[in-house]
Amino acid sequence: MAHRGRRQDHRRKTRKTRPTVQGTLRVMRPGHAVVDTPEGTFAVARRGLREGMSGDTVQVSLVPMHGRRGDPVAYVQGVVQRACSEFVGTYDFMDPLGVVSPLDGRLGHDFFVLPEDESVGRNGVRKGDVVRARIVEYPTRASAGVVTIEQRLGTSADLDLGVEGIIASHGLSTEFGSEVLAEAEKVVVRVGDELRSDPRRKDLREVTCVTIDPADARDFDDAVGAREVSGGYELDVHIADVTHYLPWGCAMDREAQRRACSTYLVDRVLPMLPERLCNDVCSLRPNEDRLAMTVRMRLDKRGEVLSFEACPSAIRSQARLSYDEVDRWLEDGMPPVDSDELCTTLSLLDRIAQLRLDVRARRGAIDFETTESKVHLDDAGRPTEITLRRRTRATSLVEEAMLLANECVAKMLAERDLAAAYRVHERPAPEDLKSCVPVLRELDLLREVGEERLVAGDPFALQEVLATAHGTGGEFLTNALLLRAQKRAIYLPHNEGHYALGARAYCHFTSPIRRYPDVLVHRALKRLLAGLPPQGELEAALPQLCRTCSDRERVADAAARESQQLKIAQYYAERIGERYGGVVVGCERFGLFVMLDETGAEGLLPTRALGDEWYVYDAERMCLIGESTGRVWRPGKRVAVCVAAAEPSKGQIDFVLA
Numbered sequence: 001m002a003h004r005g006r007r008q009d010h011r012r013k014t015r016k017t018r019p020t021v022q023g024t025l026r027v028m029r030p031g032h033a034v035v036d037t038p039e040g041t042f043a044v045a046r047r048g049l050r051e052g053m054s055g056d057t058v059q060v061s062l063v064p065m066h067g068r069r070g071d072p073v074a075y076v077q078g079v080v081q082r083a084c085s086e087f088v089g090t091y092d093f094m095d096p097l098g099v100v101s102p103l104d105g106r107l108g109h110d111f112f113v114l115p116e117d118e119s120v121g122r123n124g125v126r127k128g129d130v131v132r133a134r135i136v137e138y139p140t141r142a143s144a145g146v147v148t149i150e151q152r153l154g155t156s157a158d159l160d161l162g163v164e165g166i167i168a169s170h171g172l173s174t175e176f177g178s179e180v181l182a183e184a185e186k187v188v189v190r191v192g193d194e195l196r197s198d199p200r201r202k203d204l205r206e207v208t209c210v211t212i213d214p215a216d217a218r219d220f221d222d223a224v225g226a227r228e229v230s231g232g233y234e235l236d237v238h239i240a241d242v243t244h245y246l247p248w249g250c251a252m253d254r255e256a257q258r259r260a261c262s263t264y265l266v267d268r269v270l271p272m273l274p275e276r277l278c279n280d281v282c283s284l285r286p287n288e289d290r291l292a293m294t295v296r297m298r299l300d301k302r303g304e305v306l307s308f309e310a311c312p313s314a315i316r317s318q319a320r321l322s323y324d325e326v327d328r329w330l331e332d333g334m335p336p337v338d339s340d341e342l343c344t345t346l347s348l349l350d351r352i353a354q355l356r357l358d359v360r361a362r363r364g365a366i367d368f369e370t371t372e373s374k375v376h377l378d379d380a381g382r383p384t385e386i387t388l389r390r391r392t393r394a395t396s397l398v399e400e401a402m403l404l405a406n407e408c409v410a411k412m413l414a415e416r417d418l419a420a421a422y423r424v425h426e427r428p429a430p431e432d433l434k435s436c437v438p439v440l441r442e443l444d445l446l447r448e449v450g451e452e453r454l455v456a457g458d459p460f461a462l463q464e465v466l467a468t469a470h471g472t473g474g475e476f477l478t479n480a481l482l483l484r485a486q487k488r489a490i491y492l493p494h495n496e497g498h499y500a501l502g503a504r505a506y507c508h509f510t511s512p513i514r515r516y517p518d519v520l521v522h523r524a525l526k527r528l529l530a531g532l533p534p535q536g537e538l539e540a541a542l543p544q545l546c547r548t549c550s551d552r553e554r555v556a557d558a559a560a561r562e563s564q565q566l567k568i569a570q571y572y573a574e575r576i577g578e579r580y581g582g583v584v585v586g587c588e589r590f591g592l593f594v595m596l597d598e599t600g601a602e603g604l605l606p607t608r609a610l611g612d613e614w615y616v617y618d619a620e621r622m623c624l625i626g627e628s629t630g631r632v633w634r635p636g637k638r639v640a641v642c643v644a645a646a647e648p649s650k651g652q653i654d655f656v657l658a
Helices: 002-017 161-169 178-185 191-197 251-259 275-281 323-332 340-362 393-415 430-434 437-442 451-455 459-469 475-485 516-529 536-573
Strands: 020-029 032-037 040-043 057-063 073-081 086-094 097-102 111-113 130-137 145-154 211-213 222-229 232-240 289-300 305-316 320-322 372-377 383-389 422-424 490-492 579-588 591-596 602-606 615-618 623-626 638-647 652-657
Touching (some): 020 073, 032 073, 086 145, 097 145, 130 161, 211 222, 211 393, 232 340, 232 393, 251 536, 289 516, 320 323, 323 393, 383 536, 393 422, 393 516, 430 451, 459 475, 475 579, 490 536, 516 536, 536 638, 536 652, 579 602, 602 638
Parallel strands (some): 602 652
Antiparallel strands (some): 130 145, 222 232, 591 602, 638 652
């Protein structure tokens, strides 16, 4: 017995002195979590989550798996910083306590409402209602978490619980305050008056231009036009003059600062600006006079910029076209409008886009192949179809014009060292690129390039690797690897260039209806054109505004992605047992993520569904290896799967091998 006691004491001491590392906790789905640390990404042990919740910054200990090879597993030892303060859940009553169960299963805990809390009665909450709850006490190993009810959202029958849960969990705003709406209603379009009162504003209403957007777009904040001139081309980009109606510090502006961007969910748009502005006053609707900010660029025959200028303007769009209509004209010769002049303009814009693609490639811009799923809903919010958005000649036509306008405006501001919201993308870290080398070497993609150039972040080396992989079985994996190694672009009040675009200066200027950084750039540009010094109060606020815009952009992107995943899972919940072809796009210790060819939908193929043998996870090579057969599963591998299960509330699909 004494020996056993000493052994137990020794084990306790070993656990206490085990070193810890800090990281970010990511719950992929209930029962499966990882922690991202400076030393790598580690799976969290089955009972290792403890009081941790998805998104938290945590201290973890790394423990070897007993009797198994591979990376150690993580146990949460403490929470450094909480990520979640509010969530949406369903209310139940277990006398004397109320219980709120989060709709987001990744939170992993139910929370109590204490008997003395009056928020239940104050909000008229009943059993089964959906509520927004604020966390008062976080769960610990010794006690459950406690919440108070902030708002009753409705019954399960009233709401699309999944989407409502996403909105609340990300702290998104769905309504504008009365002061903001009242201010918006006072806005009036007076184009003629503005032209008479502002001699700098050019009247371009007779110059041909057109808006090109997705078929379901409601706000049109950019219009384009082009002409062939001696020695090359002239390209016009007209952007809605939002700041004319949005003075610094007004109620609408303060709300726009707080939201920072519009959020595009699967079933609705949560706009940055009130509808009066974004869908009416500032929208460049066809055959209506509108105020704009115009950038006119002169290009040579190769698409290189010879000169450019910017000015406030008044324009009149001649047509509102969709990408599909323009693609039918460019690919099949089917005119989208009965106007030779507009069709000529579209052909010129397409020619300029192809030239600009070549220009950007020559200077080291890196284009990754990406696809995006779009879920189509009926009037009741049920998914009816999933389509894939891909780059086309029509989307490139618009994208290249916008990229060039953004560059020209950024260059104007940066050359004068003016503070604004620059879009900055840093060169990837050498260690992140180095982690790609083992897989790229195995795919035989580094023979011509050389590891040194790749690890140094030479953009031409990345271009060559992507080009070599194109059309091969390793194309998807190569794109995914190099894209994952990139840093995320952010907003900064000073220029540091844009690595992936190969641009010495870059900013967002072309979407002020839906992005606040563009509003900041418009204000800086207007003061430059008017010969005015920077606005002191705005300049002082820029660093924090840039941080807020970068943070809220991440939130909006995550919410949009989660809402799509929710409806995709709902779509496949009615297709259990159906067979599909797909490709492995991700590999974790617990299984493979497979993307379906037809729709781009992603689901999990669990390790247990790969066969009876034990699979070892090789993090360096991003693959699972069968211990008995040596069979390798990794991103890029083709696979046929059947839908085994789908949980719409969690946005999850499970596959089995077909």
